[in-house]
Amino acid sequence: MTSRDSSSPAYDVDPQVARAPKVLLHEHLDGGLRPATVLELARETGYDALPADDATDLGRWFRESADSGSLVRYLETFAHTVGVMQTPDALRRVAREEVLDLARDGVAYAEIRYAPELHLERDLTLEEVVEAVNEGFREGEALAREEGRRIRVTALLTAMRHAAMSREIAELAVRYREQEVSGFDIAGAEAGYPPTRHLDAFQYLARENAHFTIHAGEAFGLPSIQEALTWCGADRLGHGVRIVDDLTVDGIAYPQWAAEHDQLPDVRDVRLGLLAAYVRDKRVPLEMCPSSNVQTGASASIALHPITLLKDLRFRVTVNTDNRLMSDTSMGKEMTLLVRDAGWTMTDLRWVTINAMKSAFIAFDQRLALIDEVIKPGYAELT
Numbered sequence: 504m505t506s507r508d509s510s511s512p513a514y515d516v517d518p519q520v521a522r523a524p525k526v527l528l529h530e531h532l533d534g535g536l537r538p539a540t541v542l543e544l545a546r547e548t549g550y551d552a553l554p555a556d557d558a559t560d561l562g563r564w565f566r567e568s569a570d571s572g573s574l575v576r577y578l579e580t581f582a583h584t585v586g587v588m589q590t591p592d593a594l595r596r597v598a599r600e601e602v603l604d605l606a607r608d609g610v611a612y613a614e615i616r617y618a619p620e621l622h623l624e625r626d627l628t629l630e631e632v633v634e635a636v637n638e639g640f641r642e643g644e645a646l647a648r649e650e651g652r653r654i655r656v657t658a659l660l661t662a663m664r665h666a667a668m669s670r671e672i673a674e675l676a677v678r679y680r681e682q683e684v685s686g687f688d689i690a691g692a693e694a695g696y697p698p699t700r701h702l703d704a705f706q707y708l709a710r711e712n713a714h715f716t717i718h719a720g721e722a723f724g725l726p727s728i729q730e731a732l733t734w735c736g737a738d739r740l741g742h743g744v745r746i747v748d749d750l751t752v753d754g755i756a757y758p759q760w761a762a763e764h765d766q767l768p769d770v771r772d773v774r775l776g777l778l779a780a781y782v783r784d785k786r787v788p789l790e791m792c793p794s795s796n797v798q799t800g801a802s803a804s805i806a807l808h809p810i811t812l813l814k815d816l817r818f819r820v821t822v823n824t825d826n827r828l829m830s831d832t833s834m835g836k837e838m839t840l841l842v843r844d845a846g847w848t849m850t851d852l853r854w855v856t857i858n859a860m861k862s863a864f865i866a867f868d869q870r871l872a873l874i875d876e877v878i879k880p881g882y883a884e885l886t
């Protein structure tokens with residue numbers, strides 16, 4: 504059984520983790536709605552296909568449906584969030600609330616991604632979608648400031664890997680680069696849709712000196728990671744968890760070793776293949792999302808999630824939520840789980856937070872300022 508035990512008791516965010524400044528590089532706008540907002544927007548916009556009519560039941564439905572052990576089935580749940588995000592007001596509200604929720608979770612900097620092409624059912628233009636979301640992000644930042652919380656959010660524009668709009672979306676991202684759109688991504692079902700399908704978009708972005716990340720090494724293994732990095736030139740990997748397929752433990756391929764052991768290996772027994780060594784040597788940021796991976800079957804549990812091994816091997820690991828609604832999670836919860844189930848310390852959390860800030864798509868001086876003025880002092884205050 505690879506899916507998460509959905510009957511496990513609710514747990515609280517560790518109080519010290521709650522106070523720590525956080526950086527989030529991998530969160531989907533359409534995966535982070537409040538259940539009550541999904542219900543209200545459905546009512547307002549006439550969307551009548553929701554599977555529950557009460558916020559608690561709906562939240563549970565999303566989490567349990569996403570607990571399928573399959574990325575493809577996990578992605579089916581997005582029909583209901585995307586379904587209610589088809590008007591400027593709805594997009595603005597969702598964006599505003601997400602920023603506020605992240606700020607309350609202690610997030611100081613976030614890159615939130617979404618696929619503009621999924622929000623055209625009611626004749627919005629791609630530009631109208633981006634502008635509505637941007638307005639919501641700015642409103643969310645202002646509301647957070649009123650609560651005494653400082654957060655900055657930039658957008659990543661995603662193209663769906665099964666579709667054929669990546670070049671257009673890449674151009675859109677470049678057009679809005681001065682308006683807090685910091686990069687580009689491809690997402691959706693991975694198997695059967697290799698990153699090189701979108702080479703034209705990536706080569707365009709490279710010519711424009713623009714940044715992009717690619718969902719790779721989540722539901723499909725090393726060839727996807729190899730293509731994303733060496734053919735497409737991705738700055739970061741979305742998930743990248745399957746890079747462990749290129750490790751050996753005592754001469755045994757890691758997946759086989761892991762199937763036979765109920766623990767993580769000693770790092771001294773681990774050897775890196777050429778691709779894994781390349782990822783570590785080049786400091787390629789891995790946008791890892793532990794709970795999401797347990798739900799889609801990429802990892803058996805948080806305790807056995809490769810993020811801990813990769814951290815101990817000093818890969819450039821970052822911790823992310825992916826989809827707070829589908830995983831019933833937050834940055835505080837992901838970090839608490841790593842402390843509780845995988846033995847992480849506050850020093851580890853500080854390290855991955857600085858890793859994430861270094862790997863963000865905003866300008867170097869701005870990243871440095873957040874590290875020196877927010878993250879380091881924030882962690883110093885915890886002790």
Ligand SMILES: O=c1[nH]cnc2c1ncn2[C@H]1C[C@H](O)[C@@H](CO)O1
Nearest residue numbers: 531533581616617618661690691718
């Ligand atoms: O973890 C994921 N892997 C691949 N695609 C994903 C994941 N989470 C969300 N998506 C898809 C579904 C959304 O509708 C889309 C844009 O945010 O991205």
Ligand SMILES: [Zn+2]
Nearest residue numbers: 531718741825
């Ligand atoms: Zn994702």
